[in-house]
Amino acid sequence: KAGVTQTPRYLIKTRGQQVTLSCSPISGHRSVSWYQQTPGQGLQFLFEYFSETQRNKGNFPGRFSGRQFSNSRSEMNVSTLELGDSALYLCASSLAGQGTTDTQYFGPGTRLTVL
C-alpha cells in the first residue's frame, strides 16, 4: 500500500505571496491532519479534515486554510505569507481520524521557505 505523499517537497516563496500544499492520504483513509514544525518547536496542529469537512482546528490565523476533496486528498493554503511561516508542513492520514485511537501515518513533509 502506498504511503502518504506530499507535493511539492520543497518550496521557496516571498513575503505576501500565497502557497498551496497538497497531501494524498493512504488509500482508504478518510482523515487528513496538517501540522507545522518550526525550529525549536514541536509539531503544531493546524487542522483536520474528515469526509470533506473540517473537524478540528488549531490555533492558527485565518491565513491558513484547507480543504479536502471527495477522494480524501487534501490541500492546505497559506495566504499573505510571512517570514515566520517558513517551516516544515506535515500531513498525516488515518482511517477514522482524531477522536479515535487510530494511528496517524505521516507524509515526508513540504519544506516551505519564505524570503
Added chain:
Amino acid sequence: ILNVEQSPQSLHVQEGDSTNFTCSFPSSNFYALHWYRWETAKSPEALFVMTLNGDEKKKGRISATLNTKEGYSYLYIKGSQPEDSATYLCAFRGSGYALNFGKGTSLLVTP
C-alpha cells in the same frame, strides 16, 4: 494548547547502552498517548498508541509504559544500536481530540 513535555531534550549513548526518555502530559481528560520515531529526512513512524493506565507496549528492543494518573509515559530502548538514532516524539490526545506533540528527544547512538 496542552503542555506536553519531553526529557531529556537530547541524548548521546554508546552502542549497547540501554536508555529511556520521559513524556509528561496533563493527567486530566486523558484519551490516548502516541509515540513516534522520526529519523532525519524520513516521515515520523508510529511506534505505539497507549490508552489505559498501566499499559505496557513492546516492539523489538523498544518498550513503553503509561501512567495516566500522574501524567507520564516512559520509552525504553534496550541495547541501543546506531540505527536507533532518531528523534522520539510523544503526542497526547485529550478530550479535545487533537494530537498535542512534545518537542521530542533527539537520540544519537555511536558505535
